[in-house]
Amino acid sequence: MNHPDVVVIGGGPAGSTVSTLLAQQGLKVELFERERFPRFHIGESLIPETYWVLKRLGMLEKMQKSHFVKKYSVQFVNASGRLSAPFYFWDNKPHECSQTWQVVRSEFDKMLLENARDHGVSAHEGVRVMDVIFEADPSTPPGAGRAVGVKIKEADGTLREVRAKVVVDASGQNGLISNRFRLRVWDPILNKGAIWTYWEGAYRDTGRDEGATMVLQTPDKQGWFWYIPQHDNIVSVGVVGPFDYLFKNRESFEKTYDEEVERCVAVKERIKDATRATGYFATKDYSYRANRVSGDGWVLVGDAWGFLDPLYSSGVLLALKSGELAAESIVEGLKNGDTSGAQLGKWGPGFNEGVDRMRRLVCEYYAGFSFGNFMRQHPEMRGTVTDLLIGDLFNDRVDKVWAPMESMYPDNKHLIPRWDAGVPVDKAPEKANELFLPADLRPGV
Numbered sequence: 001m002n003h004p005d006v007v008v009i010g011g012g013p014a015g016s017t018v019s020t021l022l023a024q025q026g027l028k029v030e031l032f033e034r035e036r037f038p039r040f041h042i043g044e045s046l047i048p049e050t051y052w053v054l055k056r057l058g059m060l061e062k063m064q065k066s067h068f069v070k071k072y073s074v075q076f077v078n079a080s081g082r083l084s085a086p087f088y089f090w091d092n093k094p095h096e097c098s099q100t101w102q103v104v105r106s107e108f109d110k111m112l113l114e115n116a117r118d119h120g121v122s123a124h125e126g127v128r129v130m131d132v133i134f135e136a137d138p139s140t141p142p143g144a145g146r147a148v149g150v151k152i153k154e155a156d157g158t159l160r161e162v163r164a165k166v167v168v169d170a171s172g173q174n175g176l177i178s179n180r181f182r183l184r185v186w187d188p189i190l191n192k193g194a195i196w197t198y199w200e201g202a203y204r205d206t207g208r209d210e211g212a213t214m215v216l217q218t219p220d221k222q223g224w225f226w227y228i229p230q231h232d233n234i235v236s237v238g239v240v241g242p243f244d245y246l247f248k249n250r251e252s253f254e255k256t257y258d259e260e261v262e263r264c265v266a267v268k269e270r271i272k273d274a275t276r277a278t279g280y281f282a283t284k285d286y287s288y289r290a291n292r293v294s295g296d297g298w299v300l301v302g303d304a305w306g307f308l309d310p311l312y313s314s315g316v317l318l319a320l321k322s323g324e325l326a327a328e329s330i331v332e333g334l335k336n337g338d339t340s341g342a343q344l345g346k347w348g349p350g351f352n353e354g355v356d357r358m359r360r361l362v363c364e365y366y367a368g369f370s371f372g373n374f375m376r377q378h379p380e381m382r383g384t385v386t387d388l389l390i391g392d393l394f395n396d397r398v399d400k401v402w403a404p405m406e407s408m409y410p411d412n413k414h415l416i417p418r419w420d421a422g423v424p425v426d427k428a429p430e431k432a433n434e435l436f437l438p439a440d441l442r443p444g445v
């Protein structure tokens, strides 16, 4: 039988990464993506630690030759409009990895998928995975099952089964396996929404600051704007805020967005001479994680495993990194004839810890912690904060930052609840992440 070793559901950054790395090790991989690329996706600002995975994927040269805007720093504007000094990644780590990119995801994701094909992955577009096939296995407890393949619907509507030794769920927020086993836990505090659009001719800095991501706090400190300069003179500008505030008792996405821009002078100034290039996009983006990363014969990667608030642009890094770690566990497992959940998900605890570090930084920002004051009082911590901002999350060296931060807490500061203190999906059926696209997308996006 000509079965693949591994089937991958979804051709976003996580799916392309895991498949490419598996194919590099000589494994036979089939990837199924329901859309045809290029397709729109949000998540446009990369952070420097993506460099190492992009390098393993053989993507660096392609990125360097691309027209994506180069990003050297991130800069914050506080609620009173005060601009922080930029966090230049190079100053912290003088290495090529300290320059990253602002991408247009339709183009970036297509490049990653084509790169997977170049490495031998058999990637099918326009093919939806309808279900994962589970079968009882003598080695698993009664009632449990092992993933043995997927049911797919081909572009012409034909239904077919594809068997494999391992199934990787990289289906993004759709979370095929997570939904089936009700694994998702909604974050107890990161319940946000976002509305965004694209501007042509908006303000751009020059030189190495041209491609900086700006994070601009709204005056009431309830939320923030992202300001991401892209190629073709486009800037992506989005507002993130508490879900109830942005979406309940408001008239329309367009009106809410315009009202929020009106309140935030720093954004208003930057787009005052620009022309809007598309309609308005919106998403309910509640953060969540799955309460397990794997089971027998299956493993979750990227947003199919978890999604963290976009404040520090960590999503694509987490997709790439989880794809890389899952690929390593799969290769080792297949070599030793062990595709148990324990083997496929052995990277899960360390990964969760890394994501916890970024989550803590996100929660501190929303809780009003002043990183500006912190830098002034603890300049020796600037490098460690920058390490976290670049995505260097997976070692405990950076944990030295927490004690000095805690020393600045006010007496009445509440402890940040852990992610798993949130609501399991069963108990909050009304919560669902949804994306609203405008009718007028730019061509090719």
Ligand SMILES: Cc1cc2nc3c(=O)[nH]c(=O)nc-3n(C[C@H](O)[C@H](O)[C@H](O)COP(=O)(O)OP(=O)(O)OC[C@H]3O[C@@H](n4cnc5c(N)ncnc54)[C@H](O)[C@@H]3O)c2cc1C
Pocket (backbone or CB within 6 Å): 009, 010, 011, 012, 013, 014, 015, 032, 033, 034, 035, 041, 042, 043, 044, 045, 046, 047, 127, 128, 129, 130, 170, 171, 172, 173, 174, 176, 194, 283, 285, 301, 302, 303, 304, 307, 310, 313, 314, 315, 316, 317, 319
């Ligand atoms: C408002 C917002 C702003 C963000 N900003 C940033 C940012 O600046 N930087 C950053 O790094 N990240 C950002 N992110 C996060 C980023 O978008 C995601 O973390 C990232 O796209 C995850 O990649 P993925 O491969 O896991 O999932 P995806 O990119 O979503 O890919 C999943 C793929 O699976 C396919 N699929 C789904 N179901 C099926 C099925 N049944 N069969 C076949 N195919 C299927 C989908 O079509 C999709 O192509 C942001 C997210 C939001 C919501």
